[in-house]
Amino acid sequence: MSKETTNQSKRVNGHAGIKKQFQRFSRLNRALHALMIVSFISLALTGMSLKFAYTGWASFLSRLFGGFESAGYIHRLAAIVMIGVFIVHIIDLVRMKRKEFLSWRALLFGKHTMLLNKSDLRDLRDSIKWFVGKGERPKYGRWTYWEKFDYFAVFWGIAVIGSTGMMLWFPELFTRVFPGWAINVATIIHSDEALLATGFIFTVHFFNTHLRPEKFPMDIVVFTGRMSVEEFREDKPKEYEALVASGELEKYLVEPYPPIVIRAVRTFGWTALTLGFSIVLAIIYAMLFAYR
């Protein structure tokens, strides 16, 4: 709070008006990410309560959700929301292709592609060099390789967990085609992939985007969509430089959100972080100390 006040006083004292910010995420993408958070955490909580049924926290959670049946309904509802998010994103991609990129080629292999390409491998190599003190920090572009990894993790996860989840949801239907033991296989895949997803999101993703000391305690850009130009310049120098060179930077500068929105966003973010970490701790506890 005190920091914010100093910031404000700084702005009032230092410059006339409020500094414009760089808009990194569209409104739709932010909404999708928020929905993704809600559905993902719901899925994780309800699902883990079943996976680690042998622990006390699992039965507590299950009761909190109103029993295993109700938890199951929440799980499926959240799954529908997540698949909805996925579908909307695909539709958005198609829209983007039409309006901005004009061709799939430009979308998939252009400079703002989400697909891993040569420059990402280069960035990875340079990053490791930087980590070990053998080079400068690479000049990351619009999407860093770890962001791309996170992005495709969702694709992979939705495909794997979603399809096996459907099998578990409608076993009678699926066993018309598949043998009965396919349900057992689906259970293992669903459960372990979910473990991977939650584990990854709540540790690696959290660290990479929020807990990195330079962003600590959290980066709210994904909720507000905007970040200060200085931060943008530091974080994504390549994109910044390109925008400056093309003179398009002004196009992306917007008014920052008022403090109340920031506070709401931070509250949401903190809630998600806390829940995520709690789940990770609970999983670690269940796997290391309560495993039977």
Place this chain on the structure above:
Amino acid sequence: MTRRKCRTYQFPGISVIASMFMLGSLFATAAAFAQEDSECLICHEDNTLEGKRNGRTISVFVNEKQFAGSVHGSVGCVSCHLDLAGTELPHAEEVARVQCGTCHSAEEEMHARSLHGKAIEKGDALAPTCQNCHGSHEILPVKNPQSAVAPLRIPFVCGKCHEEGTPVQKQRVIHQDHIVDNYSESIHGEGLLRKGLIVAPSCASCHTAHLILPHTDNASSISRNNIASTCAKCHAQIEEVHRKVIKGELWEKQAHVLPACIDCHQPHKIRKVFYDQGMADSDCMRCHSDPNLKATRDGRSLTVNAEEVSFSKHVKTACSQCHTGVTASRKRPCETIDQKVDCSSCHAEIGREYLSSMHGTLLLKNDPNAPTCKECHGTHNVRGKTDPRSPTFATNIPRLCATCHQEGNKAAVRYKGAEHDILEHYTESIHGKGLMKSGLTVTATCTNCHTAHRVLPHQNDSSSISRKNIPETCGRCHHGIQEQFQSSVHATKVGHTEKSLPVCNDCHTAHTIRRADEEGFKLNIMSQCGRCHEDIAKTYFDTYHGKVSQLGYTKTAKCYDCHGAHDILPIADPKSHLSRENVVATCQKCHPGATRRFAGYLTHATHHDPEKYPFLFWTFWGMTGLLLGTFAFSGIHTLMWLPRALQMRRERRAREKSQESIQSEESNE
């Protein structure tokens, strides 16, 4: 006058035949020196003929007609008057006494041993000889109603001496009085004398004809030891009638421990049960109604509450029937009592059961804690178990047993087993709730399982709660379940295994039995099955069914939903719920759309068994590999990043600080 050989009569027909046979053999020897009876009768048919006997003058007239019609009519005079054989007539005045025993040796021998015979030996003038009962020359076959010893006449024959006012009755010690009067009024006398039932017993039926002995003589037919068998000659299988009262076998074999017939059915007066003066309840109550009556030995109260007795089960039982050993002739008849009340003298079967029980065993060891009959049933206020006020009424039994078996009480203190807080647990159990909360007297209480009198620890094979017997014990109420269980794989007959198979209490427990449709029971049953089926239970918990159950919900399938509860059978058995024929239907109980392929779901699958479930095994390790790989890579990446990120943070802070200081300098300027 001389006597003729007496023809004896005895009830058992064999001796009649025997004596006739002996008589026949005598004819041959006697014929050689026989005098013609006609020669004797020349003198003796004179009805005025007199002779001398022991200095007395008696008639020696022999009625020829009567003699000829008598049973000895064809036997010559000298066959009995042996001393006159071949003598010159007229013979000497003094004639030797006729020895009936020459022919009737068995009877004579018995008579000699009898009370009567011994009196003769002592020279008792009142003692009866053969002739006193049978007569002399006029002896008739016993079948002849005119015979002096015909059944109908016997009371009179005996009564000649044993009636009131006779010299025998007056001068000799005979403990019974009004014998003939009482007899004639008794059911036996009435049958014989008034109804003419010649099968009704007369004096000789009980006392025998010749071997009459005092009841104090152990050989006597009416001694305490023999009376039962004497009565049972006619009252065959009377013990069947008295079964509830008397264990028949014991009655004859160990007569001393049980009341003899005559204890209840007084001799000669046999009609209904009644007591001598001095043994009647009113006699006892003269002293025992005193509220201050105390035992001199230990000061315990000896007061008998007449009201208590009046509503007891034993209200019709006399004091002296339980308090045996009273002597009616004493001023205090009870002073001869030296035995505690032995309920088993009537309740023999129960007594035997009790002695074989743990309680009885302790009693035999003189254990002071051993409960006897009265600890549970009370004393004078014994009410039947159907009386709600009785401590042995169903709803009172748990508390009754708890007086010793509740935690801290004397039986619980000695107990080394695993069952604790029995009363508390029982009260909360389905049986306890049924009995004590719902008041259902048919609900199982302690005695239904442990029995009332054969209480034995479960280690004892004959215990109702031994592993062997438990299904049967529970099956007494839960019969349908027992039937199912007996044909299930868990029944010893079906199981064919060395391992110990479960019985009812392994799943249902002993004292904490819960309703099987209660959530707690349903959840608990899985760990019960898991006690033996360890691996299979573990794999169950790897599945969705198991996990939901683990969370504490009962809606998903548990062991018994698929395998059945009491009718579990191996899958190979067509009757099994999981046999090829039934498995789809079993799945359909919960999954209506289940097909045969659906039933192929592995309900006990584990991903730890590459042999049995290679698909699951490799899927699991594939997934685990992916997981570990991803985490390893991204983990290392993140850890390596950390120092740089910290550095960036420090640099940014420093930059911000310097900017701030520049700004502040600017503003200052």
